Amino acid sequence: MKISYNATAQLVIALIVILVVSILINNLTLNLIKTGLGFNFSWLFRPASFALAEHPLPYSPSDSYAWALFIGWLNSLKVIFYSLLLSTLIGTCFGLFRIGKNALLRLVSAGYIAIIRQTPLLLQLMFWYFVAILGIKKSIISPMGNLLSISNQGINLLGVTLSAEFTSLLLGLSVFTSAYIAEVIRGGINSVNKGQWESFRSLGLEESIGLYKIIIPQALPAILPGLTSQYLNLAKNSTLAIAVGYSDIYAINDTIINQTGRPIEAFIILLLSFLFLNLFISNGMEVLNSMVTRSTKL
Amino acid sequence: MPPIVKATNLTKSYSKGIFALDNVCISVEPGEVLVVMGPSGSGKSTLIRTFNGLESFDSGQLNILGITLEGHNNDERNIHRIRKRVGMVFQQFNLFPHLSIIENITLAPIKVQKKKKAEAEQNALLLLSQMGIESHARKYPSQLSGGEQQRVAIARALALKPELLLFDEPTSALDPERVNEVLDAMRKLAEQGMSMVVVTHEINFAKEVGDRVLFMDSGKVIETSTPDIFFLNAKHERSRKFLNQIKK
Numbered sequence: 001m002k003i004s005y006n007a008t009a010q011l012v013i014a015l016i017v018i019l020v021v022s023i024l025i026n027n028l029t030l031n032l033i034k035t036g037l038g039f040n041f042s043w044l045f046r047p048a049s050f051a052l053a054e055h056p057l058p059y060s061p062s063d064s065y066a067w068a069l070f071i072g073w074l075n076s077l078k079v080i081f082y083s084l085l086l087s088t089l090i091g092t093c094f095g096l097f098r099i100g101k102n103a104l105l106r107l108v109s110a111g112y113i114a115i116i117r118q119t120p121l122l123l124q125l126m127f128w129y130f131v132a133i134l135g136i137k138k139s140i141i142s143p144m145g146n147l148l149s150i151s152n153q154g155i156n157l158l159g160v161t162l163s164a165e166f167t168s169l170l171l172g173l174s175v176f177t178s179a180y181i182a183e184v185i186r187g188g189i190n191s192v193n194k195g196q197w198e199s200f201r202s203l204g205l206e207e208s209i210g211l212y213k214i215i216i217p218q219a220l221p222a223i224l225p226g227l228t229s230q231y232l233n234l235a236k237n238s239t240l241a242i243a244v245g246y247s248d249i250y251a252i253n254d255t256i257i258n259q260t261g262r263p264i265e266a267f268i269i270l271l272l273s274f275l276f277l278n279l280f281i282s283n284g285m286e287v288l289n290s291m292v293t294r295s296t297k298l
Numbered sequence: 299m300p301p302i303v304k305a306t307n308l309t310k311s312y313s314k315g316i317f318a319l320d321n322v323c324i325s326v327e328p329g330e331v332l333v334v335m336g337p338s339g340s341g342k343s344t345l346i347r348t349f350n351g352l353e354s355f356d357s358g359q360l361n362i363l364g365i366t367l368e369g370h371n372n373d374e375r376n377i378h379r380i381r382k383r384v385g386m387v388f389q390q391f392n393l394f395p396h397l398s399i400i401e402n403i404t405l406a407p408i409k410v411q412k413k414k415k416a417e418a419e420q421n422a423l424l425l426l427s428q429m430g431i432e433s434h435a436r437k438y439p440s441q442l443s444g445g446e447q448q449r450v451a452i453a454r455a456l457a458l459k460p461e462l463l464l465f466d467e468p469t470s471a472l473d474p475e476r477v478n479e480v481l482d483a484m485r486k487l488a489e490q491g492m493s494m495v496v497v498t499h500e501i502n503f504a505k506e507v508g509d510r511v512l513f514m515d516s517g518k519v520i521e522t523s524t525p526d527i528f529f530l531n532a533k534h535e536r537s538r539k540f541l542n543q544i545k546k
Contacts (some may be wrong), residue, residue, distance in 0.1 A: 193390075193392075195388060195392040198386075198388065199392035200394075201351075201381065202350055202352060202381055202384075202386040202455075203381070203405070204381040204382035204458065205405070205406060205410060213405065214394055217396045218395065218396055
């Protein structure tokens with residue numbers, strides 16, 4: 001009785017979904033016919049005829065739209081990858097401060113997390129771009145001689161130049177995500193039984209060794225799923241690059257839509273590229289997760 | 299020989315007027331087995347946890363193996379020095395679940411005493427065979443019974459060759475038929491002359507192995523007697539009432 005009821009319910013839901021999707025596709029097709037645009041991707045191979053400030057591979061305005069999109073995708077990957085590393089580093093530090101013995105660091109960390117989590121990312125990006133980077137009055141600040149120089153043109157670190165746009169996006173995404181990662185780390189560590197701390201302390205083990213050998217391995221299974229969510233959010237939030245004028249895939253896509261009037265094809269490309277990127281991130285984390293779970297025997 | 303543990307006017311309160319420890323004065327001699335008894339909330343766990351710095355206290359003085367702890371502003375290094383020489387066994391075993399039995403035992407000797415891995419493992423296997431569980435060396439804690447886990451915990455504490463062993467209700471979390479295997483292991487240690495402070499409700503253990511029984515209530519030491527006197531002819535009304543309750 002129960003099974004047949006479930007089957008009927010599923011059938012009804014499936015029919016509704018198919019109906020809604022068909023209406024949407026029908027609508028889209030009618031509109032495409034009405035505007036006379038049709039649905040094709042041949043425009044991808046026409047010259048883009050716009051310049052890009054940043055391109056990891058050679059690019060000129062005479063290159064195709066497809067190549068411009070690929071450059072945008074590489075720019076996105078670049079900022080996501082480095083933000084991922086930096087946010088994990090900052091987040092782990094603040095997460096550990098938050099549960100540490102030092103009262104001042106605990107307070108600083110709590111304040112940092114509160115301020116960062118309670119203000120919008122867009123506002124923070126604006127701050128990093130317009131106030132922190134473009135706001136530098138003195139032309140060049142070199143705190144470490146030739147190794148590092150900061151100006152309103154960006155940062156020069158060990159001979160590598162990072163543009164003002166890339167730098168502000170990197171800092172904005174990393175700082176924003178780090179506050180959430182700090183809380184994920186804190187939650188994971190707090191999930192470990194208090195007895196484990198007492199146990200390693202009573203054996204005369206140093207706090208740092210105990211944390212590394214005993215607490216973190218047991219906290220990881222609780223940390224990794226939360227960390228994956230934060231990484232996926234970071235990847236999606238990177239599309240706010242458009243606010244600081246960084247040429248990520250979303251910003252380039254936007255320009256292309258304006259020039260070609262092909263939003264549907266362009267959005268399909270955008271959707272698929274983010275889908276693949278996030279599938280890659282979440283599957284990578286899943287592999288890591290299963291490795292950790294297996295090795296900790298929990 | 300000076301006492302291994304000497305507590306003078308040890309006092310701790312969590313909130314005003316409620317004392318976890320109330321002017322506790324005790325000493326433990328080398329080779330002695332001191333059994334601490336008392337109703338729950340009487341401060342017995344708090345007391346032995348101050349002996350290795352897991353618990354702080356408000357005032358008074360504590361001397362463990364010649365190292366003095368004050369109520370406040372203790373040098374972390376002093377606490378650390380004490381922990382290297384004092385072993386502790388917990389009610390909930392607190393084995394490291396992600397490490398194998400042998401790794402549980404060798405971690406501290408390798409990291410704290412800088413022993414070579416092979417030497418530490420050899421010693422660990424010896425300890426495990428003394429505890430009668432050498433066949434479990436490569437297993438993980440979750441694969442062992444409670445009694446076996448607690449014997450691993452004892453072996454882990456012994457691996458650092460401690461001068462004093464603290465037991466915080468070591469059999470309270472065990473199935474009744476598993477209690478004796480742990481008590482037997484503790485009995486053997488006492489016979490070998492190990493100095494031990496044992497918080498327990500096991501009357502037979504206290505009678506047979508204890509040199510003295512310390513009875514606590516509301517943070518105060520009510521009486522300290524030999525087991526003969528305590529169990530047959532306790533000096534205090536409060537002690538007799540407690541014994542009547544747990545004999546029922």
